[in-house]
Amino acid sequence: MHRDNSIQNIKSPQFDKRETEQSVAKRFENMVALYPEHLAIKDRNSSYSYTALNEFSNQIAAVLNQRKDLVKAPVVIFLDQGSSFIATIFGVLKSGNYYVPLDPDFPFDRNSLVIKDSGARLLLVNDDTMAQAAELGDGQLEIVNIDTIDQSISKQNPTTDTSPDDLAYIIYTSGSTGNPKGIPQNQRNLLHGCMRRTNIQKITSDDRLTMLYSCSVMGSVYGIFGALLNGASLFPYNIKKYGLAGLEEWLLKEEITVYHSVSSVFRHFIPIIKGNTLFPSIRLLIFGGERVPYKNITMAWKHFSEHMVILTGLGSTETGTVRYFVINRETHIENQIVPIGYPVEDMEVLLLDENEQPVPRGEIGEICIKSRYIANQYWNLPELSKKVFKVIGDQENQILYKSGDLGLLTHDDLLIHKGRKDNQVKINGFRIELSEIELALMKHQAVKEAVVAVKENKNQEPQLTAYFCSETGDDIPVMDLRSFLKVQVPVYMLPTQFVQLASFPTTPNGKIDRKALTSVDTASLNGEEKSMEGLSDMEEHILKIWNTVLGVEGISIHDNFFELGGNSLLAARMLAEVETISQKRIPMAVLFTHNTIRKLGSVVSSISMDKNWSSLVAVNITGKNQPFYCIHGVGGNILNYQPLAESLGNEHPFYGLQAKGLNGQETPLFTIEEMATHYMEEIIEHNPDGPYFIGGSSFGGRVAFELASQLRQKGKEVGLVALLDTSVVYTHENIALGEKLVSNELNSWLRRVSYHINDFFATENSKKIKFISQKIKTIQRRQKNKNWQKKYQEHINQEGTIPLHLQDVKQACYQASKKYKMKPYDGKIHLFRAKDRGFMIIKDYDLGWSNFALGGVQVIDVPGTHTSILENPQVEFLAEQIKACIAEYIS
Incomplete structure (x- = not known):
């Protein structure tokens, strides 16, 4: 029997604003005192009670406090997602320092830049990341392995003088300069953000929260502190490592009550859920980090309690959450994109024009946030900080942050998102500066210019498209560019499409015309030139056949047949037509190693009819x-x-x-x-x-x-x-x-009938008519095809183009x-x-x-x-x- 999951009916203690005037460590220690043996965190390899997690963190803090030169300084945490990472976060905070989280899966150069920019002199690692960290540190940084901490070190709470104004962390996001930029946040702002979310989500010590984000992004802050500063339990799950396939069983097994991810993760998870699986414990779905299509909402209701509600909103690393929109089964949404939502405590949203004047209600303006509880600068970027952050002169400690997002307010103060003002986008929940990818591309010696834009695919989902010109005009193999970019930027910043152009369209003043650029034909998935020059006769034939069979124009001779949507049936059709042209038998297995037009054309030309078959x-x-x-x-x-x-x-x-x-x-x-x-x-x-x-x-x-x-x-x-x-x-x-x-035919027939009856009663009521219809069609088809040879011949007729x-x-x-x-x-x-x-x-x-x-x-x-x-x-x-x-x- 599960409790009433309605968010309106949950009686949760309010997170008082007075509690934001302390340190994060102090709030956590209060939770430890209230819930000493309660489960704090559990991952696939370990679990900690609040007492155990606190003692582990205290030992890390004691190690840091032994270094007298480490006072209110940045400390890099270089660990894989999980319990150890989170214990280390609290250890750094308890020592009076502030943490800089790094993801070991991010490129070496990017992590190196973050370390250098932060000014950190010490890295916290474990056995798994020690080797990588040593390479990053290059002998210039002190490295502390938390797996080798002397267990005799004190587990008592340290006495550290930490004020609400002291920094809690620096989190790095994609930067417009081509390098990631750091966003520092103090203890007060972190606690205030936690307070806002706690009071809206009504988090209690009975809750069990997911953490599906990397610890190096803002989404992790919501999960870590939303759980552990409220006496709740946190459950990290590494999607990159364990995939979505195991998420269903994990959510059920751990009796998760609050699920939080970007909407794209949820969108890919829902289709692989077992047909009738229900998640009765989940009372709250939270989507953050990107716009939420309405279809995500409709997909959710099938598998969750009727009392479950969904929260979306607006937030950023600079501000934390500033708007929330609550959705239940009765909520009516007019558009396909879910609104950003309504105001939250102490976060004023203004829509301003180019002159920083308010726009009339119902008109589009830049979304600006005014509050005492937001960041006031970027780390080591004074010029950019002046453009984005502004101190409000007539109000003490008030900061105005210009987000670059566009929006409009309805008559009832509902905020609707209307895209980006600048070159910054969000893809799959990650905020990306397109210029960072562009600059990385232009580091390639063969690339003259590069522009990255966002285009929607056939499913109306945004994807990154890279347009580029070469220095010499020669074709640049896309595999080279993709391999080159993989060591420059994280995987989520890799473009889906690459389009090579002779030159870029420009505006009258000579600037690149991005609107005209996104209208360029991108039928060629890899951006190779569509010219037939240099193709052999056989390659030209194969190219035309691929265009027809795959239904794709602009295919390159270096495109992979299967990456273009090919499968075994289409391969059979394609090879049948190639065989007609070449008058040679072509083993289908050659497509394992000869899956481009260039490679296939070569092997067709070299095939010998006398070659031994295996x-x-x-x-x-x-x-x-x-x-x-x-x-x-x-x-x-x-x-x-x-x-x-x-x-x-x-x-x-x-x-x-x-x-x-x-x-x-x-x-x-x-x-x-x-x-x-x-x-x-x-x-x-x-x-x-x-x-x-x-x-x-x-x-x-x-x-x-x-x-x-x-x-x-x-x-x-x-x-x-x-x-x-x-x-x-x-x-x-x-x-x-x-x-x-x-063995006898009658009992066999009765048994089959019983299976049908059992399946009928096991089917949901809403699907029983479809079930009966499907069974009738099956019976009719089997009766029609009672003769096996006739059935086979009909199968052949359906396949049509398959060779004899x-x-x-x-x-x-x-x-x-x-x-x-x-x-x-x-x-x-x-x-x-x-x-x-x-x-x-x-x-x-x-x-x-x-x-x-x-x-x-x-x-x-x-x-x-x-x-x-x-x-x-x-x-x-x-x-x-x-x-x-x-x-x-x-x-």
């Missing part, structure tokens, strides 16, 4: 561990395994087994037993000793099962047998072998599956089962395998459908599970 295809040969062999699906080719091969990384070499007959010269194999024997011979020739780690998706899983049996019969050691959402073959012969399955030899391979696989007489296997198998079963009938949770795997079946649920578990982002979770299973076997 079912074994090396997809990724790097890695010292035993290979993973993955067998084709019913189509015979292995291109659909490309995302899995990439996600498995370089730990295990990846080899695919493609079907005989794909080259159009050999006869396909028509039984699973023959296929397994043939693949076993090629595998043993490649890897005589084993052990063997094998798998396959759907039909390929059945072949892998048979292959495992044949390997065992030859005395070979079999490790992992990975069946990727593969069910047993429900023929009469196989049913007779299974103890749990009935590929159709033959698929027909052979269908026949092999239909005839397969399964025999018990004396080993263990791992079934990676798709969570989303759609309207499929589920006969057994293990899809029937417990009847045939005498060594047992380990079922691992994977987010996604039968096909999407092999696609991003679900395939990342699948790959991690496969690696874990192999590691368990090896250990």
Whole structure:
């Protein structure tokens, strides 16, 4: 039974404004006294009570206080997100110093600039970041490893003279000079910001808050202090490390009550939630850091309590939160973008024109914030500070901050966001100065000019587009630019599109015309010139075929087929047309290594009809561990395994087994037993000793099962047998072998009917009509296709452009599956089962395998459908599970 989650009904103690006139450490210590054994923080590796977290922080503070020259000074924290980072934050604050958070995942040069600009002389690290920190410090900085702190050091609260005016932190954001800029904030402002959010969100000691942000950005401040200055519990979760796939289970397991992220993270998370999953504990969703599309709101209601509410708002590193908008199921929103919201305590919003005069209500002006509780300068940037911050002469301690955002106020004081005044944008919750990316691009020796702009893609989501000109006029490979930028800026600042131009459009006064620039055709995803010059005849043919098959114009000869939206079916169509032009059979597996027009054209020209055919295809040969062999699906080719091969990384070499007959010269194999024997011979020739780690998706899983049996019969050691959402073959012969399955036709029919009935009652009421409609269509389709050959012919007719030899391979696989007489296997198998079963009938949770795997079946649920578990982002979770299973076997 869950409590009433309505924000209006929560009785929370008010965070009194008088409590902002103290130090952050003092407020935290008061919470420790009130909730000594209450859970303070828990990550995947550790958890701390308030007392334990306080004692850990006290020891860090004691180490810092031993350095007499470290008084109210910046201290860099260089740790991965988690409990240690947060304990270190409080340790720095307790010592009377202020912290400068750094993310080890950010580029070396950027982190180096932050250290230098902050003036810090000391870095706090742990064992995991020691090596990186030593390189950053370059012998000039003192480094303290918190993992080696002497445990005999005092755990008592230190006595430090810290006033509300003393700095708490410097957080760095993207800077207009091309370098990140620091924003210092004092203790009073941090506490006041925490007070504003606490009183609006009604945070209590019963709450359990997420922290999905890097500790180096402002979003982390909201989570850390919103929880730990209120006696609540904080749960950091590293999305970059663990992905979105595990977030659902984690939210349920930890009984999270307050979820906070940028809306784009939530937008990508919602689609992979299991169909009927509910999060009854979550009472509050908070979206911050970027504009919130209304579709994010509508997506949320399906999985949360009817009392759950959503908060959006406006805030910045300079000001903290200045506006909030509360949404429940009855809230009406007229536009597709959720408003910024209504006023919060002690934060006055003014809309000013170019002369700093108020604009009339209903007109657009620059959003300016007036308050005593905001930053008053940028760190070491006096000229920029004068432009952005202004001391209000007639009011003591009042600061006016010019945000650069545009907005308008409605008649009831609701603030609506209207974009950016300058060149600063927010993408996926990160504030980005476009000029920082531009300057980084222009460091490339071949780039003459560069401009970065924001354009909306087909889904109306903003993305970064880089326009550039080369010094010589020659094409600059986009892969070179992307690789170059990766060491200059964080990943979230990498442009999605690159467009090379001969010159930039200009305004009458000679400045670059950014509006005209964003109207330039960006059909070419990588910005290469569209000229056909230098292309061979075959490359020209392939280019035209790609344009047609992919529906994309302006493709470059260096574009990757799969990055342009290609998949295995489109590859089959594309190669069929290439074969017609070239009069050569082209193995589909060549697209693993020849996936650009230039590479494909080269291999087509060099293909010899006499080349020996091999079912074994090396997809990724790097890695010292035993290979993973993955067998084709019913189509015979292995291109659909490309995302899995990439996600498995370089730990295990990846080899695919493609079907005989794909080259159009050999006869396909028509039984699973023959296929397994043939693949076993090629595998043993490649890897005589084993052990063997094998798998396959759907039909390929059945072949892998048979292959495992044949390997065992030859005395070979079999490790992992990975069946990727593969069910047993429900023929009469196989049913007779299974103890749990009935063999006569009547009982089998009754059993199927019972599954339909159970599925119907398990379906939500709102979806029952759709369920019945879908079942009727399925019955009609099965009746129509009762004859297998007729069904297959209709399937071929639907696919149309697939070459006859590929159709033959698929027909052979269908026949092999239909005839397969399964025999018990004396080993263990791992079934990676798709969570989303759609309207499929589920006969057994293990899809029937417990009847045939005498060594047992380990079922691992994977987010996604039968096909999407092999696609991003679900395939990342699948790959991690496969690696874990192999590691368990090896250990």
